Structures are given as C-alpha cells and as structure tokens.
Amino acid sequence: MGLIPNLLHMNPRKPSGIKEIARLAKVSIGTVDRVLHNRKGVAASTRARVLRIIEQTGYTKNITASRLKLASTHRIRIAILIPEISEPWSYWRLQQNGIEKAAAELKELGVTVAYFYFDVNKPADFRKKWQKIRTADFQAVVTVPFLKKAVTQLLEEAEVHHVQVVFLDTERPLLGKACFIRQNSYDAGRVAGRLLYGLVGEQGHYLVVNLLRDAKIQINCQQREEGFRSFFKENAPHLLPQLHTLNHPLNTDELLAGVLEPFVKPERPLGIFVSSARAFMVAGALRHFPHSKTFLAGFDLNQQNIACLKKGEIHFIIHQKPEYQGYTAVKSIYNHLVHEEAPAVKVDIPIEIIVKENLPSYIHREWA
Known part of the structure; x- marks a missing residue:
C-alpha cells in the first residue's frame, strides 16, 4: 500500500503543509520545494510521486501567511x-x-x-x-x-x-x-540604421562608434552594431563600403575629435551611431567641426544626452527605460x-x- 494508509488517515478538509508532503513522499523539504516551483534536480519518478501526494492531500500554499x-x-x-x-x-x-x-x-x-x-x-x-x-x-x-x-x-x-x-x-x-x-539590442541597431539612413541617404557615409574601456566591447554593443549593419545589408548593400567602425577607448573630447576627423567632411553627410549611452561624448567632439553635415544617434536619457538633444547636437535617442x-x-x-x-x-x-x-x-x- 506504500503511502496510501497515511493518506487515508489524513483529514481531507485540512490542507497539508510542505513538511507533511515531504514526510509522506519520503523526501526532503527542499525536494518538495523544487517540485512546487518546477525546478530542476528532481528525478521524474520522485516528481510524479510528490505531485500525486500534493493532489491527494489538497495542498495549497497560504499566500497571506507566507x-x-x-x-x-x-x-x-x-x-x-x-x-x-x-x-x-x-x-x-x-x-x-x-x-x-x-x-x-x-x-x-x-x-x-x-x-x-x-x-x-x-x-x-x-x-x-x-x-x-x-x-x-x-x-x-x-x-x-x-x-x-x-x-x-x-x-x-x-x-x-x-x-x-x-x-x-x-x-x-x-x-x-x-x-x-x-x-532587443539587435533590433535597436536596425532601428538606428533606418533613422540615420533617412537623414543621410545615398550620398553620405556611416560610422559606428564603440567607446570602450580597456579595449573591450560589451555584448550589447556588439549586438547593436550587428543590427545596424544588417539594416544596410538588407536595404542598401551598395553602401556597405561606406560604413565604418571606430572602436575608441574612453578619453578626452580632443583626442576623440582627432580620430573622428578623417570621417568628417564638410561636403559629405555623415551618420554616426554610438552603441552606448555616451553619445554626448561624440557630440562634444563634433563641436570641433562646426560646418559638418553630421547626424548622431545613441542611447539613453542621461543628463548629458538630454542637453545635447535640446541643442540639436544629438538627433535621435533610443530609450531603454x-x-x-x-x-x-x-x-x-x-x-x-x-x-x-x-x-x-x-x-x-x-x-x-x-x-x-x-x-x-x-x-x-x-x-x-
């Protein structure tokens, strides 16, 4: 009869607690907890036995007491x-x-x-x-x-x-x-591609800027760049040779301006996608090129990005809330x-x- 005699002597109108379930199933309280929360680490036969006892005893958790x-x-x-x-x-x-x-x-x-x-x-x-x-x-x-x-x-x-x-x-x-x-970082990159393409168009160039610490790029920035590139691969593949990546360690505006200079041409539109929340740093560097036709997209409403957005130095912010x-x-x-x-x-x-x-x-x- 196994567990049946024990179950028959229980009061069917009185729900059992976890300790009683564990005693009847001859398992630990931790095992019962894992079954209740559908966690791994419980053998299929044990899980079935515990669930059967829970059903027979009418166990319900007292949420208020908990x-x-x-x-x-x-x-x-x-x-x-x-x-x-x-x-x-x-x-x-x-x-x-x-x-x-x-x-x-x-x-x-x-x-x-x-x-x-x-x-x-x-x-x-x-x-x-x-x-x-x-x-x-x-x-x-x-x-x-x-x-x-x-x-x-x-x-x-x-x-x-x-x-x-x-x-x-x-x-x-x-x-x-x-x-x-x-x-979804990949989709966010695709959206940034759509936005900048709408402003820069066929005649311009495009630049992804990854601002790094210790020359390492985070997985979310990688995913965003992949999404950005995929937009052009699908919608304007002929522009891929004009799409560049700049991986730059965090530094002063002046040094960043120096590495941006080869990409910024007064006669040519440039769309810049900053893969992190530091678009304001690129906006600051671009002040060294007041006559450039540059459009900038980045992430997040920190105070510096908000100030640049108000001035028109950043054109799009993707909000991650x-x-x-x-x-x-x-x-x-x-x-x-x-x-x-x-x-x-x-x-x-x-x-x-x-x-x-x-x-x-x-x-x-x-x-x-």
Whole structure:
C-alpha cells in the first residue's frame, strides 16, 4: 500500500503543509520545494510521486501567511550585482534609481536590497562579489550577463542554492534558467540604421562608434552594431563600403575629435551611431567641426544626452527605460517569492525613439 494508509488517515478538509508532503513522499523539504516551483534536480519518478501526494492531500500554499512570515523575518533579501558607477550620468545609476524605488515601496513587506559593484573588465572581481552573495542569505540576485563564463558559473550555483536570477539590460545565450529584462539590442541597431539612413541617404557615409574601456566591447554593443549593419545589408548593400567602425577607448573630447576627423567632411553627410549611452561624448567632439553635415544617434536619457538633444547636437535617442528595468526586476522577484507567480523568461523593453520635439513629454514621465 506504500503511502496510501497515511493518506487515508489524513483529514481531507485540512490542507497539508510542505513538511507533511515531504514526510509522506519520503523526501526532503527542499525536494518538495523544487517540485512546487518546477525546478530542476528532481528525478521524474520522485516528481510524479510528490505531485500525486500534493493532489491527494489538497495542498495549497497560504499566500497571506507566507507574505506575513517573509515580512516579519525580513527574509526577502535581493542582491544587486551591477557594474561600478563611476560617473553621475552612468546608465547604471538610472537602473539603481528604479531598483531603489521598488525597494522603498516594498520595504514594509520585508524587502531589502544590497549592492555589490564589480569592474566589467575583471571577471575575477565579478566572481568574488558573487561568492559573497552566494554565502550570504539572499533569495535573489539582479545582475548583467556581460561576462559569459562567470555568469554561467553564477547560474549553475544559483540553481543549486535556489537563488532566483534576473538579468538586466542585455540578453545572450546561456546554459541554465535565466530571466531577462532588456531591450532587443539587435533590433535597436536596425532601428538606428533606418533613422540615420533617412537623414543621410545615398550620398553620405556611416560610422559606428564603440567607446570602450580597456579595449573591450560589451555584448550589447556588439549586438547593436550587428543590427545596424544588417539594416544596410538588407536595404542598401551598395553602401556597405561606406560604413565604418571606430572602436575608441574612453578619453578626452580632443583626442576623440582627432580620430573622428578623417570621417568628417564638410561636403559629405555623415551618420554616426554610438552603441552606448555616451553619445554626448561624440557630440562634444563634433563641436570641433562646426560646418559638418553630421547626424548622431545613441542611447539613453542621461543628463548629458538630454542637453545635447535640446541643442540639436544629438538627433535621435533610443530609450531603454533603465529605471523601469530595475524597478521591474525587484517587483517580479517579490511577486515570485511571495505570490508564487512564475517569473517571465523575457520582459521586452520597447524601442522608443526620442527627438528634440517629444523630449519634454519623456522628461516629465515617472520613468523618463
């Protein structure tokens, strides 16, 4: 009869708890939890046995009690593992603003966040910060998938320790269970190609500018350039010889102006696509060429880009809504841990185009 006698003696009107399910199935509480949340690491026969007992006993999770318990014990601890914020205009500062807004709204429900900053050029620093998180009592981590090997290790260890992982900003193929809140970088590059082609046309040249730290280009910038080039390959392949790439380490405006000079000709239109949030740096360098016919597209509403957009020095900004990304990450983790809502595998951020004329409406939005 196996488990049947135990089940027959249970009160069918009284839902069983996880401990009772584990006892009847002769498994650990952790195994029951993995089955309830559809996680890996449970044999098919064991999973079937646990699910059968759950159905027979009428188990349901008491959401209200769970929420009160989490809040009273302050168990909802979320680690934020993001790149170092070295400048006030930093894109990651905007992400952090959204994270802090969500954390403030959920504070009374037991949610706290802790920040761990890493050097994007040092995988060892990322791994070191992750180990600190892993050995502490965090239920979730919000991070970015820039460093593929280090992130793959994080996913493997997070699965073992039942830590939910949410990635911001960028998506890349990874082994393991991952949730992404990001804009499609490839499609954003294609949109930038369409925008600049509409202004520059057939007679001009085109330039992709990747502003780098330590000569390394991030995966999202690579994807954007691939999308930009694909637009011309499909729609104006004869212009590909006139499409160039400039990989330039971050430096002063004067040095950047020097490397831009060969591409800037007064008699020839030039469309420049900056693959990051630093379009304002290129705009500053272009002030050395006041008579050029140059059109500039980049990403994100930091204060420097906003100022350049108002002056007409930047023509298009592709908005990634970084505050909304950070806010959504914390909210989705809370809903998953407390309300048992299945986390979205992907949250797509729309590709919104901002120009000088519609800028005021974005500045006054909650998520500008």
